[in-house]
Every structure is written in C-alpha cells, then in structure tokens.
Amino acid sequence: MEAAILREPGKPLEITEVKLSAPGPREVLVRTAAAGVCRSDLHFADGAWPHPMPTVLGHEAAGVVEAVGSDVMHVKPGDHVITFFTVFCGTCEFCVSGRPSLCVDPSTKRGKHAEPRLSLPDGTPVNQFINLSAFAEQMLIHENACVAIDKAMPLDRAALLGCAVITGAGAIFHDSKVQPGDTVAVIGAGGIGLSAINAAKIAGAGTIIAIDPVPEKRALALKMGATHALDAGDADVAKQVLKLTGGGAHYAIEAVGRSNTAELAWNILRRGGTATILGMIAPGNTVNIPGHTFLSGKKLQGSSLGSTRFPIDMPRLVKMYLDGLLDLDTMVAERIRLEDVNDALEKLRKGDTARSVILFE
Template sequence: MKAAVFRGPNQPLTIEQVDIDEPKEREVVVRTVASGVCHSDLHFVDGLYMWPAPAVLGHEAAGVVEKVGSQVSYLKPGDHVIACLSVFCGYCEECMSGHPNLCSNKAATQRKETEKPRLSQKGTMVNQFADLSGYAEKMLLHENALVKIPDNVPLDRAALIGCGVMTGVGAALNTAKVAPGSTVAVWGAGGVGLAIIQGARIAGARMIIAVDKFASKLELAKKLGATHAVDASKGNPVEEVQALTGGGVDYSFEAIGLKVAAEQAYESLMAGGIATIVGMVPLGQKVEVDGFSLLYEKRIQGCFMGSNRFRIDMPRIIELYQQGRLDLDGMITRRGKLEDVNEAFRAMKAGEVARTVLMFD
C-alpha cells in the first residue's frame, strides 16, 4: 500500500510503498477514506516530540472495514468507522473506572516485539504511530481503536472527530464541564480550538472569546460560535480578555501547545476559574503560575483527547452534527491527496488553514 513515511525530524514525509500484515484475532484492516492533518503530527515532524523512524504518522482517520480477525465481533467488513488513538484494553483500572482514554495497558492491544510487525518494508518494521498510522491507504488496528458509525455520515467530516473534534468538544464538555451562562476564552483557533469553541457554545456559555494572531482564524471562530475575538498580535490578550469580561473568565483553554499561551490562559481567569491545557507543550518546558493566585481557588489542569469514552462520545458528536448543532463542514479548509501532506503541514504552520483533510477516494 502507499503511505507517507516519516524518516526523521525536520525532514519532509516521503510517499513510499509499505507492506501491511493480515489481521490477527482481534485486529481489523480498514481502508482509509479520509485523514485529517493534525498539529500533533507536526510536533513530531518538527522534532518537538520524538518518535522512532521509520514510521507512518497520522492519527485522525475514518474509513471502511475490509477484513476482521477471527475473534472480532463488534465489526464486520463494510462497516464505516472512525479510528481513535485512545485505544483501550477494557480491563485495567483506568478503563474499569470510566477513564479509557487513560488506559494503562495499551500493550494488550499492540503486537509483541517477537511477532511480525503490522507495518514493514522488505521485512523491516515500520513503526506504527499512536497505534493507528492514518497517512496510509490502509490501517491495521486493534478493534478497540475503532468506533462504528452510520453509513450516511460523510467520512471526511467523520475523520475530524477522530482527534481534533473529540479533543476540543470533549475538553469543554467532559474535562472542564463548562457551565451554562459562563464565560470562556480559548487560546488558538485551529482545529482543536474551534472544536472547543463549539463545545462551549453547545454547553451554553454566554461569552466565548477566541484568541489568535491570525485574522482569518478569528473570523472563522466567530462563525462557529465565538462571541468575541482578540488579536494576540496587537497587544496583551490577557488584558483584553479581562477588559471584555470585567475581571476574567470562568473557563480558559489553551489549544496551541505554547508555554506562554498556557500561562496567559491561566492569567485570564477570574477567582475560582479553571484553565484547561489541551495543546502539547514541548517536552521539558515548564508552565509557571503565580503561587499567590492559587489562594483565589484558580485551577490549571491537563486534558488528553477530551477525556473521552470515544465509543459513547463520538456517536453523540455525530448526532449533534446531524442535528445542525455542531458544524464540521466549516472546519475543513482544504482537501488534498496523500501526496499533499507536506503542503498541509506548511499551510498549518503559516496559519492558512483550520484543517486539511487528505482524501484517499
């Protein structure tokens, strides 16, 4: 099959032929139809996070089941599915306590080192990224990395749910639990930030402030639910957020992965407010807060994949989309082919897109 191969940081991905194995007992082969280009992949390409090369990146994908292993009962060939990097074992303490996104036994869903690799080239292993590897014509996954969806849901929109939308909507609804009538500020109006904004709107926030340095992104944020916009390139966004709200917001979110943005999100809170850091701050960097400010019961917390239980949450997100309460169409800025993946990364860094979706059909 054709795949975009990661050969190391600060190098473009190369389109190559990669061998994919047959599914074992609880594995599934999915024909990839659409794969979103997420900022998290770019972190690895830019060397801010490390992943062993060679590898096939990509973790925001949707497609159609082609083959299933002998013990798979949840899926059958022809089913439409969304892949999710929150693959879960189903029986560790985290899974059993209702936090499958924090599964501590993912090894149970992966192949052992002594087994034939899922992906390879001339017998040499090609590393699978996030148990998915969505920048390829096919994916070989554990069944617990997939959720079945209705056949009438467009798969390019569904792909977004696999990471960006689940992360953002989940951050608002599951992690922070935004309350009706509250005030919200979101640092970053890319794919995840736009999903947070929509999640806050669905939750009933009365004021939603988008913070970004690109005017086009702020304009899109307003279309998707932001009530106010702050251009971070023209001044101190904390001061502007405080001026708009009369002292600070109830909830703030950081959706970029920048130390300074995470600190600004915290500084924008009113007493008792909660800052949720969703972006991937580079390894080794510390997020600092003023110790005295904690006396005012301000909180800062992390978020992984929107605190999801994805087989419950993703079908609900689809229903919100079908009801017209969640806009997925407007989040797709461009569509391209697998060969356009490096251009998609460039456009993302330049702030030209909210989301590019690579189409395989």
C-alpha cells in the same frame, strides 16, 4: 499500499509502498477514506516530540472496515468507523473508571517478537504511529481503536472527530462541564480550538472569546460560535479578556501547546476558574505560575483527548453533526491528495489554515 513515511525528523514525508500484516485475533483492517492533517503530526515530523523511525504519520481518520480478526466483537466488514489513537484495553483501572483516554495497557499492541503490523517491501519494520498510522491507504489497528458510526455521516467530516473535535469538545463537555451562561476563553483557533468554541456554543456558554493571531482564524471562530475574537499578538490581550468578562473567564481552554499560552490561560481566569491545557507542550518546556495566585481558587488541569469516552461520545457527536448542531464543514480548509501532505504540513508551520483533509479513493 501507498503511505506517507517519515524516515527522519525535519525531512519531507516520502510517498512509498508499505506492506500490512494480516489481521490478528483482535485487529481490524480499515480502508482509509479520509485523514486530517493535525498539528500533532507536525510536532513529530519536525522532531519536537520523539518517535521511533521510520514511521507512517497520521492519527485523525475515518474509513470502512475491510476485514476483522477472529476475536473482534464490536465492528464487522462494511462498517464505517472513526479511529482514535488512544486505544483502550477495557479492563485496566483507567478504563473501568470511565477514563479510557488514559489507558496505556500494552495488551492492545503486538508483542515485541511478533510480526510488525507495518513493514517496507524489503521486510524492514515500520513503527506504527500512535496506534494508527493514518497517512496510508489502509490501517491495521486494534478493535478498541475504532468505533462504528452512522453511514449517513460523510467520512471526510467524520475523520475530524478522531482528534480535533473529541479533544476540543471533550474539554468543554467533560473537563470543564460548561453550563449555560458560563464564560469561556479559547486560546488558539485551529481545529481543536474551533471545536471547543463550537462545543461551548452548544453547551450554552454566554460569552465565548477566541484568541488567535491570525485574522482568518478569528473570522472562522466567530462563524463557529465565538462572541468575541481577540488578537493574541496584542500586548494587553489578557486585560482585554478581563474587561470583557468582568473579572475573567470561568473556563479557559489552551489549544496551542506553548508555555506562554498555558500561562495566559491561567492569567485570564476569574477567581475559582479552571484552565484546561490541550496543546502538546514539548518536552523540556515548563509552565510558570506565580505561587500566590493559587489562593484565588483557580485550577490548572491537563487533558488527554478531552477525557472522551470513545464508544459513547463519538456516535453522539456524529448525531450532533447530522442534526445540524455540530459544525464540521467550516473546519475543513481544503481537501487534498496524499501526495500533497507535505504542503499541508507546511501550511501548519505557517499557522494559516484550519484543517487539511486527505481524501483517499
């Protein structure tokens, strides 16, 4: 199969042939239909976050099941599925307490001495990227890394649910538990931020403020439900939020992944408000919060994929789209071929696009 392989951080991805092993007992072979190009892929491509090389990037995808291993119970050949990279075991403390996005049980991976799921034609092992490696014509994954969905759902839109939407929407529905009339500020209007904005609208938030330096993204945010859009480059943007909200937002969502934007999320909260950090702040960076401000009762929390309960939430989000509530169409900036993946990554570096989606034939 063809795949986009990263051999060295900072270098372009190379389109080349990669071999897949046969499905193991709890593994599923998926024919990839679509894969979103996410800023998280860029973090690894540029070396901001480490990962063993060589690897096939991609972690936001949907496709059709082609084959299953002997012990697979939840999907079957022909099923349309969305994949998710935080594969869960189903039996650990996190899973049984309803937090499968935090599962790190090694039982979902192949053993150290087992044949790798991916390899080059010469037999060189290829490291699977966060349990998926979706920039490829096929994926070989654990059964708990995908969920079957309604076949009426367009797969190029379904792919977005695998990262951007479940992260942004989950931050609203699960991490923040936004109520009708609440005020929400979202920093960053990329795929995750736009999803949070759309979810805040669905939840009935009264004021939804989008903060982004790119005019085109602010326009998208307004289209997807924001009531106000502010330029992140304004020196007084925090004061603007405080004025608009009468003292600060009930909830702030950080969807960029930088120290200064995480600090901004804290600073634009009202007393007792909650800031949720979704962006991947690179190792070695810190977030500085003035100690005395904790006396205001504000809360700062992290989140993994919006605390999503994958088998429950993903079909519900699909239904929201099919019912006309969830806007995924606006998020897709372009549909591209696998050969165009490096151009899509470059657009992410410039920050001037929402979501590029790779379509596979």
